[in-house]
Amino acid sequence: MGIDAGISRRGFLKGAGGAGLVIGVTLSGLGRGRVMAGEAPFAPNAFVRVSPDNLVTVVIKQFEMGQGVTTGLATLVADEMDADWSQIRTEFAPADLALYKNLFFGIQATGGSNSIANSYDQMRRAGAMARAMLVAAAAKAWNVPADSVSVSKGVLTAGARRAVFGDVASAAARLPPPDDVVLKRPDRFTLIGKHVGRLDSPAKSTGKETYTIDMDLPGLLTAVTAKPPRFGATVKSFDASDALAVKGVRHVVGIPEGVAVVAEGTWPALKGRKALRVEWDESGAERRSSDDLVAEYRLLLDKPGAVAVRRGDPPGGLAAAVKTVDAVLEFPYLAHAAMEPMNCIAWLHDGTLETWSGHQAPTMDQLNMAAAAGLPVDKVVLHTLPSGGSFGRRSTFDGDHIVEAVRVAKAVGGTAPIRLQRMREDDMRAGYYRPLYVHRVRAGVDAAGKLCGWSHRIVGQSIYSASPAAAAAMKDGVDDSSVEGAANTPYAIPNLQVDLHSPGPEVPVHVWRSVGNSHTAYAMETVMDELAGLAGRDPVEFRLALLTEQPRHAGVLRLAAEQANWGSALPDGVARGVAVHRTFNTSVAQVVELGLDDDGTIRVRRVVVAVDCGRVVNPDIVRAQMEGGVGFGLSAALLSELTLDKGAAVERNFDAFQVLRIDRMPAVEVHIVESDEAPTGVGEPGVPPVAPAIANAVAALTGTRVRRLPFARWKPGTA
Amino acid sequence: MATNINVNGASVAIEADPDTPLLWVLREHLGLKGTKYGCGISACGACTVHMDGMPVRSCVLPLEGVGTARITTIEGLESPAARAVRDAWIALDVVQCGYCQSGQIMSAIALLEGTPAPTDEDIDGAMSGNICRCATYLRIRAAIRAAAAALKA
Numbered sequence: 075m076g077i078d079a080g081i082s083r084r085g086f087l088k089g090a091g092g093a094g095l096v097i098g099v100t101l102s103g104l105g106r107g108r109v110m111a112g113e114a115p116f117a118p119n120a121f122v123r124v125s126p127d128n129l130v131t132v133v134i135k136q137f138e139m140g141q142g143v144t145t146g147l148a149t150l151v152a153d154e155m156d157a158d159w160s161q162i163r164t165e166f167a168p169a170d171l172a173l174y175k176n177l178f179f180g181i182q183a184t185g186g187s188n189s190i191a192n193s194y195d196q197m198r199r200a201g202a203m204a205r206a207m208l209v210a211a212a213a214k215a216w217n218v219p220a221d222s223v224s225v226s227k228g229v230l231t232a233g234a235r236r237a238v239f240g241d242v243a244s245a246a247a248r249l250p251p252p253d254d255v256v257l258k259r260p261d262r263f264t265l266i267g268k269h270v271g272r273l274d275s276p277a278k279s280t281g282k283e284t285y286t287i288d289m290d291l292p293g294l295l296t297a298v299t300a301k302p303p304r305f306g307a308t309v310k311s312f313d314a315s316d317a318l319a320v321k322g323v324r325h326v327v328g329i330p331e332g333v334a335v336v337a338e339g340t341w342p343a344l345k346g347r348k349a350l351r352v353e354w355d356e357s358g359a360e361r362r363s364s365d366d367l368v369a370e371y372r373l374l375l376d377k378p379g380a381v382a383v384r385r386g387d388p389p390g391g392l393a394a395a396v397k398t399v400d401a402v403l404e405f406p407y408l409a410h411a412a413m414e415p416m417n418c419i420a421w422l423h424d425g426t427l428e429t430w431s432g433h434q435a436p437t438m439d440q441l442n443m444a445a446a447a448g449l450p451v452d453k454v455v456l457h458t459l460p461s462g463g464s465f466g467r468r469s470t471f472d473g474d475h476i477v478e479a480v481r482v483a484k485a486v487g488g489t490a491p492i493r494l495q496r497m498r499e500d501d502m503r504a505g506y507y508r509p510l511y512v513h514r515v516r517a518g519v520d521a522a523g524k525l526c527g528w529s530h531r532i533v534g535q536s537i538y539s540a541s542p543a544a545a546a547a548m549k550d551g552v553d554d555s556s557v558e559g560a561a562n563t564p565y566a567i568p569n570l571q572v573d574l575h576s577p578g579p580e581v582p583v584h585v586w587r588s589v590g591n592s593h594t595a596y597a598m599e600t601v602m603d604e605l606a607g608l609a610g611r612d613p614v615e616f617r618l619a620l621l622t623e624q625p626r627h628a629g630v631l632r633l634a635a636e637q638a639n640w641g642s643a644l645p646d647g648v649a650r651g652v653a654v655h656r657t658f659n660t661s662v663a664q665v666v667e668l669g670l671d672d673d674g675t676i677r678v679r680r681v682v683v684a685v686d687c688g689r690v691v692n693p694d695i696v697r698a699q700m701e702g703g704v705g706f707g708l709s710a711a712l713l714s715e716l717t718l719d720k721g722a723a724v725e726r727n728f729d730a731f732q733v734l735r736i737d738r739m740p741a742v743e744v745h746i747v748e749s750d751e752a753p754t755g756v757g758e759p760g761v762p763p764v765a766p767a768i769a770n771a772v773a774a775l776t777g778t779r780v781r782r783l784p785f786a787r788w789k790p791g792t793a
Numbered sequence: 794m795a796t797n798i799n800v801n802g803a804s805v806a807i808e809a810d811p812d813t814p815l816l817w818v819l820r821e822h823l824g825l826k827g828t829k830y831g832c833g834i835s836a837c838g839a840c841t842v843h844m845d846g847m848p849v850r851s852c853v854l855p856l857e858g859v860g861t862a863r864i865t866t867i868e869g870l871e872s873p874a875a876r877a878v879r880d881a882w883i884a885l886d887v888v889q890c891g892y893c894q895s896g897q898i899m900s901a902i903a904l905l906e907g908t909p910a911p912t913d914e915d916i917d918g919a920m921s922g923n924i925c926r927c928a929t930y931l932r933i934r935a936a937i938r939a940a941a942a943a944l945k946a
């Protein structure tokens with residue numbers, strides 16, 4: 075039972091009684107896996123359990139925020155095991171760097187749309203290993219050669235012999251691991267690439283899913299925090315007497331972030347917070363408004379920035395242009411506005427800290443919380459729950475809301491588990507926004523109608539300078555996340571320069587679904603479209619001419635154009651626009667069709683999407699992510715804006731921070747390129763092309779180039 | 794002082810301030826966690842429940858305003874329309890994060906109970922108070938149409 079013992083020691087098999095089969099595979103080695111037993115020389119991964127009751131539990135190391143990764147990872151294991159889909163169960167992994175790190179990031183975290191990509195081989199090996207040991211156990215019991223045992227839908231057979239996984243699980247656990255596993259050829263896949271329903275649909279369609287806001291514990295108290303109105307302000311003093319007089323309020327505590335009211339329920343906590351009197355120290359507070367920042371950023375556009383990429387002779391290229399575009403583009407701060415406002419339960423007891431939250435980056439959260447609690451890291455036990463969205467919000471480098479929960483728990487002396495719950499207004503005011511950016515692009519075409527130069531300056535706050543990996547993330551003063559999508563453009567642009575200023579207002583910023591691509595795609599694809607017009611060329615042809623070395627990128631553009639009948643006639647008052655962008659190795663092209671309502675409101679009628687994400691694990695989830703990505707991108711393109719007024723957030727709830735509603739959701743058609751290439755992600759890449767495709771359609775319809783998002787601020791007939 | 798209300802067919806006595814929004818009564822006094830908090834100002838629909846069959850936002854309905862009305866939550870639904878909607882939601886894999894979906898489903902059921910064959914305009918009209926930040930709107934529309942078809946059959 076070395077296998078079980080080894081993994082039990084990591085607290086992994088808690089409650090599983092040691093019965094059944096636990097599988098670990100090494101991280102390295104092509105097609106080779108080995109179960110680590112006893113004193114493991116390397117730390118193994120542990121992803122699969124088969125119990126005697128014939129359930130297969132897949133341990134999910136990536137965070138489920140709605141993108142469907144739970145189903146995707148389980149599919150990889152189940153396919154290689156030849157398990158029956160109905161016997162698959164899942165659980166979220168504990169925080170454990172050695173076992174569950176993201177193989178691309180080196181920490182346990184979900185982001186960059188790389189959950190499937192980094193796990194694809196690892197999870198398949200885990201499944202194949204399980205299958206091989208179950209087969210060996212059956213072969214031994216039946217006294218037949220292993221290669222005479224076949225497996226289908228969770229049933230092992232050899233001649234007239236038949237067993238299910240659970241029958242041989244305990245025997246398999248006593249077998250030595252195989253030296254080698256052979257992964258399936260893609261033509262043998264039974265689940266990968268096929269229609270497999272989401273595992274979480276039943277619970278989420280009946281109100282039964284448990285999110286952090288729903289989690290219950292004996293004696294659980296709710297905390298809400300009063301925070302300074304302006305970013306950068308702090309508490310000067312507070313008077314808790316009225317708050318403490320509110321029925322149900324148990325504690326009022328000062329923490330670095332503000333003043334927390336801890337009560338027996340949400341409503342008493344809110345009433346207590348209302349009764350609280352706080353004086354703020356605003357001496358270090360941000361006082362600028364969004365308009366001030368835009369004005370300052372515009373001044374920086376005249377100064378050379380840190381160079382992200384320079385090739386050819388950018389000034390010479392522009393000098394050779396006969397027609398040029400000189401565009402200044404503005405992008406507002408954006409809140410993530412995930413449906414479940416940020417929250418975390420923290421419980422200090424018996425010398426440990428236990429937490430329940432949507433931990434998007436468990437090992438980073440663990441470090442942050444250990445520091446806040448003053449405990450060693452191994453005394454911090456995380457329970458990861460699915461979250462009501464995130465869009466990057468639950469992966470902040472300082473773990474803002476998570477650390478706040480720990481501080482409250484500590485301040486009340488560990489007397490009870492505490493759920494720190496941000497109300498919508500708290501959530502929206504808290505910052506960690508997609509930064510406000512200003513771009514200037516100067517680009518031109520020569521006498522032959524060829525793109526001859528592109529100079530691109532970007533101004534906006536750095537996201538990664540606040541990260542623990544800042545040194546590695548910042549190259550020569552350039553935060554790659556501010557320039558990605560421009561500096562690494564797939565277009566063969568001769569004479570290209572992208573440079574960057576990273577000013578630092580007192581507003582926390584963070585990654586937001588598709589990160590830098592959320593603004594660079596707009597700059598790249600609207601200017602590219604305009605250049606095509608100046609060159610007198612069709613926008614699709616103009617782009618394709620610059621993508622001869624990028625067949626997959628060109629492929630999605632061609633596919634979307636074809637499926638949208640690019641170039642065919644449209645009814646009066648309707649126009650098409652196209653955009654193509656690569657986000658985290660996945661290329662997505664979109665063609666939108668839109669018109670204007672009588673009051674000038676943009677009405678997007680149809681979006682045709684083509685995506686190349688390599689090997690597809692679950693086509694319906696790819697479609698869902700493209701649909702959702704289009705909808706999320708439409709919110710930002712058309713409606714959403716987080717405005718700073720003298721250092722305070724103006725939009726604090728969904729009445730003012732507008733997001734897409736069903737009545738403006740267009741038809742979305744998704745076309746997926748068939749591919750044998752390694753899988754890449756789909757959670758974010760659907761977002762960036764929407765806004766530029768809309769802008770290009772609006773330009774086709776009205777002749778106006780809109781330079782500022784969201785479109786809600788634009789009235790037809792103005793620029 | 795206890796307030797008596799009727800939730801999912803049972804009369805329950807609630808010890809809470811009369812101004813407590815029904816949302817928190819359901820979630821924290823009755824343990825009915827399917828009804829979600831999203832905004833607290835009647836702007837997102839996550840907290841939608843039925844009050845005598847009509848969809849209402851429980852985040853702005855104080856306990857003292859419930860009176861003798863019958864409150865139904867996602868946990869208490871057992872009508873043919875409820876089953877059809879639930880089945881369609883699962884068959885079409887509408888959900889992503891799922892957080893908005895109790896509210897979406899409550900609005901969808903109320904729509905179908907009043908309008909068994911809704912047009913797309915009916916659907917958009919009845920559902921535009923429910924935000925889905927994951928933008929599952931296309932599948933919500935499709936699932937409502939599928940549920941309507943199933944109810945007709």
Ligand code: FES
Nearest residue numbers: 831832835838852
């Ligand atoms: S929580 Fe009630 S409408 Fe948003």
Ligand code: FES
Nearest residue numbers: 890891925926927
């Ligand atoms: S499914 Fe995530 S908010 Fe609707």
